[in-house]
Amino acid sequence: MDTSFKNLHVAILSSPGMGHLIPALVLANRLAAQHSVNVTVLLVTTAVSPPESKLLQIPLHRDLVRVVELPPVDISHLVVPTTQVVAQLCVMVREALPLIRSAIAAMDRRPDAVIADLFCTETAAIAAELGMAKYLYVPSTAWFTALTVYCQVLDREIEGQYVDQPEPLKIPGCKPVRPEDVVEPMLDRNELQHDEYVNLGKRYSLFDGILLNTWEDLEHETLQAFRENETLRSIIEIPVYPIGPLRRPVEPVDVKSDLLGWLDRQPNESVIFVSFGSGGVLSAEQITELAWGLELSQQRFVWVVRPPTKGSVDDAFFNLGTDFDGTPNYLPEGFIKRTQNKGLLIPMWGPQAQILSHQAIGGFMSHCGWNSTLESITSDVPIIAWPLYAEQRLNATFLAEEVGVALRPRVLPTKEVVRREEIESLVRRLMEHKEGQEMRDKVKKMKISAMEGLKNGGPSYKSMCELLSKIAVRKGNMNGLVG
């Protein structure tokens, strides 16, 4: 199979938000480095989206990857303070459609294909109009993708709120979804973002295929459902391409930072890393309980701390600043002093990929965003699952119940405050007990299977080649027609 596609030019479209931009850049690098594809990444930006400069520090394959930040869209007249994240993202991308179209139309070399992220589904029409192949990139699980696609049926068939259903929600050929685990926009069907989400799922079938940041071994059953389950295929018939796990690289550091110096001095696998993703924030009460839980556990920790949320978690998704104003006075009195030999606090934002890959890290308390999950798995680190928003409840259930590499609190942290005693026990179980060690061993095995898949000839590698071959054949046919 030909694995070099140097004649191809692909445009990747990314919606705002770190969790969307990072996988777009990582995919771009992968296409360039492994398959010699030319890639233009188009970033939809807004005045309030997080600082892209931080992301652009991800070393890009400069010869072949070009990043174009589209002019910021202003949606202030289209949303109100309570408009939720998914609705906002859909509005942002909708507003950016003319910008996306003109950016592509103005390119010297028209892309052969568009790869749009899951919030950029409305760009299918632009791709069709401009004669490009069109693929969708869901940088998450096949299970989440199946739920998104099937939500249009659930919407027709189920009355009342999903969260009030007595039985798990059935998705053909896939593991059912517990009502409490539904994704954020399914939590309240009266919200605009529910309808936006249903429509996103409906538009998936306008694409020529879906790239998924998962791999065959991890989600074989669900991937098979997309390929073979007749009920699911009656809704979406396009091929799925499991091309993962794609994750950001660990950036090499020239100078040893205090943080890495500190980690270097800790025993192997003895530190728990605590961080809740790009937009995760906790209530004041939860922060207090977490601080006490960590202290009581007597385990070493590195914690990316952020001030307590004043509004909803949604507020933080776009507005998380990187500044940190002084001492974190929202932590319990004396906490910093008492834990100074055991723990390290990082204000607002830490070099997560680096931290997780350090040999001192033995556990990760995580919100289970899919990027974080992959970074954890590929760093041999088991998880305490602390889902907050988006599809994180699904991810947490998948990791704890299907894959067996995560512990989780008895109740969802979005429903109830997790108390210090439970946190202490979770941290001890992960870091000190046999149970935690077994999960660590399991993660190590998973990582090996994941890495095998990515290698030349592995299933994820082949999946990417198959996709690129289709684009190349189409390009050949088009050229034949033109010629």
Ligand code: UDP
């Ligand atoms: N991240 C980071 N430092 C932080 C918080 C997050 O580098 O302090 C990165 C993390 O490594 C991951 C991304 O931000 O690549 C978060 O993506 P994820 O899908 O886990 O979650 P979300 O964007 O939904 O929070």
